Amino acid sequence: MTNPYPGGPEGWQQPGPSYPPPSPYAQPSAYPQPEQYPGAYQQPGSYQQHDPYSQGSPYQQPFPYQQPPHAPAPAKRSRVWIYVSLVAVLVVVLSAGAFFLIRAGRSGPAETTAASSPNPQAPKSTPLPPLEPGRGRPGPNTPPGWQSVASPSGFVYDVPADWAVHKPTSIIYWERPCPDGPFGFCPIRSLRNAASRPHPPQDGCKDSSTSALAGFLAPNPNEIPLAERSTISDAIEAEAKRVPDIYTDWGKDAPLGPPPPIARSEPRQFKINGADALQVSFTVTDINTSVGCNPPSSVYTVVATTNAAGTVVEFAVQTDQGYPQALDQATAQKIIDSLRPAEK
Template sequence: MSKPPRPQRPLVIALITVSVLGLVVILVVAAMAPAHTVTGTALPADQYGPQDTATRTKPLPTTTTAAPQATIAALTPGWQTAYSISRNAVYDVPQDWTVPTPTTIIGFESGNSRVVMSGAAELQPKSCDGHHTKAMAGVTGSKLGDTAAAAKDVATDRATIGGSNDDRPNATFTLSPVETLTVQGKPAAHVTATLTNPAPYDCSHPATAVVHTIAVAGNNGQSVVMVVFADQNVDGATTTETIRQMFNTLRPAGLKPADCKQDNQVVGTWCN
């Protein structure tokens, strides 16, 4: 996995479960991932609940027992779905995107900072230098119940860490005004961070990229947040229209409480 402007190390962590509920997970494969520190109130999935927690071990072969897959129909004709077990959240994805198991964690790390999401989907994974991905999506959460504040906070956090470069100056970014809307009957807010990467440009360092965050009212006065990172102005880039179509399908996945309940509290969830 990777990200729009390339970080120090993009990471994809594929998790496997040893029970039907996936209460025990182990790290299967990851890029080099040092101990992480997450700052701000945009809270990543991997701090809250075993479904989104990676126990660091030596990398293991990628052929594993996959997490049980629920059958969740897409709202968009011809599309597929990606869903987060711990957040009981699902969204539609175009057929040309890759959807790994629902226990796969996707995100960025830079220095001692790491941000991750579950319910992952990728467009053309490892299409450049064996790791860069043209777009990725996933679900995280925020303690902030104000969806506008949550969307802005997560966008700032992801753009800051996602725009970090190890071999050149960091990308700069600007935030759009907050767009308030309704997503599948729930109050929501949308913010776009537009990143500008310093030259020279190549397939892993596009000139521009975007981070879309859509925060929707969740349980317990918190927010469920979907994030989409995407390269811009490159061959095969996903469009704004496609991204909007994706996040407008964000909704509860309809999992039974026993299937998504965590021993640890998950921030930003629709799991009862």
């Protein structure tokens, strides 16, 4: 469940009118903040950032686990418009200006007319059409119909056609209750430049919930210190510390019990455009399915690599499991394998 809190310390938004009692899981919220890019479960939320692609006026579900502007704030479980299963609910909070900017420049490819010239060997080329904010150009291995999502970190990834690509002004996060946090909540993990897959009707989820999510990890001062992310192996280890918190049932200010069983895979070492990369998956089982639309199990996969500037970049794919229509891990791996440097 996500709560948009307009205006508050550190850009957190004030909760709206009354909301239902919170659930024991961490929930997402929407916090607007200026754009910046360094270098059973809980529910993810989303907050806005300054649109780095905008020219005028001014992605949301996660580990285990988005919606229109000014969505109602999530109260432990009900402060969300779009439920992200696995105690992960996301809400996309976008300003009217953001919607306008995204629509701008959709007139299609620019047309050029070659003027008559005495030199027939100087043909005019037609420039590529402009991209919407947050979108990337398909790569040579992008499956037909898949969508390409770009990040300011310099990377692009692909997701299936039926996924929702969230605006670059939104950040998805999981949070937990904490007495010292803004409005009583503290973020556990944040994602941005995200995309999500809705629950198929066959899953029986009546909420507008998400069954899978992909995006770039977006640390902030309240999360993993940058010093712990100086290498890709350090980044993986630091992220591993967040997994139990994401899947733990939380009370007002403390866990209600231990996290569900979590199995960690062996690391996979590979290259992304020549740069070293590490991949590790965490399989979570025995999740409390009595809360919301939580799945019986979940797989959270993290990839760490470096961009052209040498900065560590982390990418994550989370999928609900245990449903007849759950995203298969072969497709999840195809999303991970699509990660590549953006075209210049």
